[in-house]
Amino acid sequence: MIEKLNIVFKPFIFTLIGLIVGYTLVHWLVFIKLDLFSIKDIITNFAIPAVLTALAILFFLRPNFKALNLDTKRGNWRDFYSFIAWIALTIPLIIAQEYVVTATGKLTALNSINEIGNSAPTKYYSLKKHYINKKAIATHSEFDVSGRNSDSFNMHIYIAMPIFENENDTLTKAPLAWLGVAYHKSISNRLEGPEKELKFKAFAEASQVDFNHKDVSEFVYLDRIGSSDAKEGYVEAIRKEPNYKANETILVGINEPFSARNGKKLQWVFISSLIGSMVWLLMSLIPKTDQKQLNRIKAGKPDKVAQKEVKEFFDFLIPKEGYFITPILIYINVAVFLLMAVMGLGFISFKGDDLLNWGANFKPLTTHGQWWRLLTSTFLHGGLMHLLANMYGLLFVGIFLEPLLGKVRYALIYLATGILASVASICWYDATVSVGASGAIFGLYGLFLAMLLTKVYAPNVAKPFLISTSVFICFNLLMGLTGGIDNAAHIGGLLSGFLIGIILSPTLKRKVEAQKPSLV
16 A cells, blocks of 8 residues: 555655645746736646646556556546546645735835836835725726636626826826726526627616715725736726827726735645645546556656657647548647747637627628638637537547648538528628637548548448447537527538538549458
């Protein structure tokens, strides 16, 4: 048992401590103290921790899981163990980043807002004299979707008010900073457009009533908003006001003692670390030991099976003869996503306005001369989960189709079905922002389905893949009926790909027959 704990549990503890101490220090030094890069909070506080823990598990912890006998009649539990380890490492690491932001924030005492530019910016401010011009508000409304299947429709209202030293300054000076107040509400994305409009109207009216009764001048100290979606919302509100120059110093009033700014974050770093460690200890003790693998790991010998699996996985991401276009398409989609993320537009999800600026499909724009959106929208994604799901689907179907179709024909079919899917989308929806490679991917699955039905592939291959492909298509179309998913694009891509498959099936059958070895 001691040997098992040394191989599985001890590395987990070292990884947990190393990540919390190491990345938190880097976060503080690079992004807070030196402020070398302007990156959204969601990247530094969530995305980077989530990726770091995943890499640590993949390359450091997971290879040692083989010391545990995780093979059962129901399958291998190694992926489940990896997921639990990721949760146990990621939660305390994320909380630690929230803590370091608030704990290291400096409070600057100002007599008036006019002094805010006299020293380096700090996280927090206190004001002795101030006048909040509640009559000169700037507002901006934003909408986005979230959830695994984009099932939540999120509504945001940002209100910015200029801060002056006194009321007389409102006539002679431009504001040096703005006070922000925000309202948020989430509703089901399954609602139709008119229902959403009614829900937003009610939300806006309730927000207006609350704002009218709010004493915005009452606060203990002010929190300067960092790079985030909230800050962008406030800045966009200010830009709409012709009488003011956009100022990116946005402050939010806090009505609690400055000493309470950290809440219980530090305690939760330790509590979540302890809970995660206890869960991992139990999970390390429950399975029996695979003595052969344990001896191999102790001897420092490489796992040849694991090395082969990793090599095969990365082989699918490397362009090669007979499998060239699929990896290139994955690279393009991932590159566009990463470029948008690095530019601070989001990570978990992107705003509709940003997607439109990058080429999303939107009927009022597409049908008024911007036809290129039919293609560019197929290389954009609404967020991380949207991208991962589509790239997995593309990787799977590309393995089977590209070697048979050839790279030129495969690429043309992908682009053609993607464009036809976009056309179906604007024919069905009057004002929906549509993005994603799923229309083109459904086109490939439609083609694959046609080839399976017309017996291009051998019966022993066709039957299992016909069942799995049919289940995949039906499941995704049914999920599209729940709302928040562009089912018109899915159906348009599927039908166009299926028709192309029917047309090409005789040619492809002859090609398959010609490739069979002849018996002499």
